[in-house]
Amino acid sequence: MSSMADQFGFFSRRCVWVNGPIIVGAGPSGLAVAACLKEHGVPSVILERSDCIASLWQKRTYDRLKLHLPKQFCQLPRFPFPEHYPEYPTKQQFIDYLESYAKHLEISPRFNQSVQLARYDETCGLWRVRTTGTGTAAGCRSQEVEYIGRWLVVATGENAESVVPELDGLREFGGDVMHVCDYKSGEAYRGKRVLVVGCGNSGMEVCLDLCDYDAFPAMVVRDSVHVLPREVLGKSTFELAVLLMKWLPLWLVDKILLVLAWLALGNIERCGLRRPSTGPLALKNTEGRTPVLDTGALGKIRSGDIKVVPGIKRFSPGKVALVDGQVLDIDSVVLATGYRSNVPQWLQGCEFFSKDGFPKTTFPNGWKGQSGLYAVGFTRRGLSGASSDAVRTAKDIGRMWKEELKPAKRPVACHRRCISQI
Template sequence: MTDRLDFFSRRCAWVNGPIIVGAGPSGLAVAACLKEHGVPSVILERADCIASLWQKRTYDRLKLHLPKQFCQLPKFPFPEHYPEYPTKKQFVDYLESYAKHFEISPRFNQSVQSARYDETCGLWRVRTVGAGAEAGRWLVVATGENAEKVVPELEGLGGFGGDVIHACDYKSGEAYRGKRVHVLPREVLGKSTFELAVLLMKWLPLWLVDKILLWLAWLLLGNVEKHGLRRPSTGPLELKNTQGRTPVLDLGALAKIRSGDIKVGCDFFSKDGFPKTPFPNGWKGQSGLYAVGFTRRGLAGASSDAARTAKDIGRMWKEETKPAKRPVACHRRCISQI
């Protein structure tokens, strides 16, 4: 309670427009679309550059996995001379050009510590580490699906004498030339889900492979619906193919749900307004909260989220900044009694 009072007692700098958290593709796209609607914004980025995930936490030989026409951001196509599958460097250069074209200047080294909605004044108060706080009417979370790496706790790992790195820290295989390297994937019955699916699809149709994967999931996880987790009737491959939804890999959350440490709600939005709905309606929360780039549709989904968010905020912006009509003067006729 003391922390909450301290948070709201801090003096906040007023932001005339939305506060965007994250200067990756999603954050840049939102800022650009907002400009098209005449809405100013502020981007807070914890790193010292735009698209820090692409620049610092991806391997050197990375290329876009989809043709460029499906990965370009709104209002600004890729250069014509770019190949169909741009490289990591080309994509970063494209993002730099995107920011320059729309005159987007994120505030770097601004790590957001907390964000809370003040119901008394209808504003979002965003606190950054060591730099004070900002207050604004709208908050757009565009930190990305893979902003934080997940490192599982493995027995005996602490006593291992070799190097241990996360996949996001891998740059190239040159550092491991001539060495023995063990890659630890997320596995199901000794094989990764993807490997198992590919193996089965050599002989079986997609619908049957999905049924087998559903049965294996039930065998391993049991009945999770009694804990408030509704599982889709379709399999993971068909679900991804038709709706763009990616199955969740359990890394310990299920055990905490079963023990009661994590409570499962059934509302359309969580209590802080974060949307749970998948693409295409998962971009809007409550109280002026938006989430861009979390709908499991890659860069195309992020662009769609950005356009919808900007249009929605732009509509409210125009309503709230519309000049008030001056009242028409009413002239009274004075009648004197004689």
Template sequence: GSNRTEFEYICRWLVVATGENAERVVPDIEGLAEFGGEIIHACDYKSGEKFQGKKVLVVGCGNSGMEVSLDLCNHNASPSMVVRSSVHVLPREIFRKSTYELAFFMLKWLPIWLVDKLMLILTWLVLGNVEKYGLKRPSIGPLELKNTQGKTPVLDIGALEKIKSGDINVVPGIKRFSRGEVELLNGEKLDIDSVILATGYRSNVPSWLQEGEFFSKNGFPKAPVPNGWKGNGGLYAVGFTRRGLSGASADAMSIAKDIG
């Protein structure tokens, strides 16, 4: 409103902790504005209840995309899930242990490439060959991919069964939208009622921090991990390592020690 008050804070240190996922990513897809049906981002998705009986296009096949597609199935909607790139799908549990718990246990004794190999063998035994359902695996192992590119593997909580049964329709990338319809890269056209964008999140640092030395244009520190926590003049960053809570924890301890 018009009675806005501005405050100016002067401080010795500034710790940027807004994280890697501060704002939603909305892709610029040809014709999306002409689609005419409901379009929401996965962060605004509450339940599949209101989509009952509808044909829904879920754009994205990460954890959000998979879980939204599963929930839509459970509410008698007909989801088609766009799988544009390769993805690691892992079981939530192996030998009644959390998959991540097992992986981190093995990492204490074995190199990451070997743990990745073992995880993929165990995954194949539990889930079978997922590639024949349109879920192509990356050439890099799941843990190494998370470490180097920040891409989190999908932990399956039931979506894979729905994909195997055909209740979730896996489709390739999108060419364009038109009114009530989407055209895919393979030329196929689908009639759809709604679109859910499970297209992820990004850092929003460039939108509010006027600084060009420490942070790059993508909102991440320029220095590679593990040296991206400290800038000049009292500027710090925590939680931009693409390594989840363990990365944020390491940053926090380094910053606390440095500030003293």
């Protein structure tokens, strides 16, 4: 019965044959793979649910955000950052860079196309990707299109959806509550007592920003966390780690980084922060937990401007009870509780991705699945990992494009009469 309904839907919606890969996501990963494919002479179509490229950066980041790593580790393939950019570009500079990247390489995503379902059709030997319009134009939301093609590139990234945990009593709190994706600056919080839930890079920076606007942040630290200096003796800590990894085993590099962190930052346990027993690089590789690169928050913790508190027991009107018995009066809550992949919500019939939306095969082999499926931007290694995936994916598809498919070839097993071509 379900197959009959699906077959009926196939005829009822507009179907489009894609002469090349279907790329889902117009963030840095999607743009990078489209650019690399173009270099191999392979056309592609990018489907983006928002109305702009890099919507996470443009719409869901705070104003003071800068790249955490030096620009040479964040540039996309075939297009370096402008020379006049600082070592750590600002949010707006990075957005401008991505806009220039798309314009220079003539990449034009299809915006307001939210992917509802993608699956491999064994009968056709092709991928079928169903979208609905997400724009504000009349009738746009109900419009359905099915894109059909030989290859599917998943480039929605690691941070497609915000994570909002269930916290006892939060609905009873009564004050302002927002996820960090909606936080822009501390201007609206002047003089307010703000509870920031989460102690990653976002949590630390939001607390620092709140201090700059004369707010009173308290940061919830439930787990252990690695805090590293962003630079050591004027050199990027990340750049130093990359250099050391060329010659030394990971465990030894971790030990060196921790010694340098102790020399530069001192004993962070005196600030109420516990370090994990696993080293920062090993923890990143195994659990995807990124170390915090300190940009000044640690100093504010030491001065008392940022208060470190333990886990939450329960919220009540205007208050929060903590697991150690403290009760704090608070005005607002910012949930710096992270993001997650949304791939399991729309990719069906596929064993390549695990339930958490990441490839089951770890880096550096998690970029290619079966039946023409690829993943770009899931390495837990930031923009440099996405660029590496993009280059490999484009090279692999480019080889098949030249050897197995000719541009004039069309699907033979599907119903041609309902397929237009792009």
